[in-house]
């Protein structure tokens with residue numbers, strides 16, 4: 293049975309320590325390397341799609357979360373406020389939206405700036421009960437790939453379609469296999485804000501964006517402020533959860549009194565689209581570890597290349613290759629201890645995509661013999677060609693270990 297907690301331990305991706313606390317995993321160097329590669333990719337994808345990145349604190353004054361509605365509607369999932377003094381209470385944020393609303397209103401806004409796409413890979417907190425915590429899939433400290441796209445009402449449809457396209461692009465690069473799209477709607481109960489007309493309009497816009505997409509409907513799964521499109525994935529145990537999401541919100545722009553000036557000079561209220569392309573880093577990696585069984589695509593593998601000198605005489609050639617690989621931007625290690633067979637097995641166990649064997653003949657000719665994860669061995673080739681090959685696969689972010697074509 294594939295389990296990201298077991299693989300995470302074996303591959304030294306993350307650890308937990310009761311002294312640190314349940315649901316507060318520690319990302320070890322290998323896990324952090326993979327995560328950072330994914331974070332950089334997502335930021336670059338967003339940057340090219342017109343997003344502006346910000347950095348905001350993971351906590352704020354109690355009043356901020358009263359205004360946002362979180363303390364009224366979401367308090368059960370939040371840590372209790374921390375009182376520093378009679379009028380000074382701080383709250384660990386359960387979402388990034390309140391801060392991003394403040395970013396929007398940090399100055400006056402014109403219709404020319406819309407859609408204004410404010411993105412952040414930011415920290416937030418959920419007071420999960422200790423019984424449900426495990427590995428990376430349910431945690432108390434969350435690093436969310438998040439953005440809030442402030443739009444004029446007439447821009448919302450196109451914006452949501454473009455977000456769905458970006459989600460598909462990110463999924464393809466990461467090797468995510470969605471289990472389905474879900475339209476999450478209001479259910480019975482009083483945990484929802486906003487009036488019926490707003491909900492109906494938001495639902496209509498999301499349905500239009502889903503035109504041609506197969507989806508199921510999930511009453512009761514909406515956010516407290518609006519309906520959403522959720523892209524579901526399934527973990528190795530078959531449990532379904534939401535990875536990516538697009539949500540429409542007419543409520544927070546009201547609460548924060550957000551406005552922009554339209555072409556005629558009149559003040560208008562923007563619509564807020566909450567979206568996450570790949571969800572939280574924690575949940576994403578819980579999923580990626582399982583779906584790839586630890587064998588990540590080369591572009592975010594923690595170590596991309598391990599150099600294996602056959603004997604001590606090749607230590608110099610191995611060090612030179614590692615230095616060139618590092619200079620080419622690859623994550624590389626040299627393993628010179630033990631028999632060649634056991635080192636090849638270690639590399640396979642660690643799911644390293646490429647092993648470069650350097651024997652006497654290779655060292656003399658400036659060549660390497662590349663072995664691909666999975667066992668395939670390539671004919672000896674010049675070391676520079678091997679680095680070019682790996683570099684091309686990494687730059688392409690494809691699933692295969694050899695360049696396409």
Ligand SMILES: [Zn+2]
Pocket residue numbers: 387388389440566567
């Ligand atoms: Zn949000």
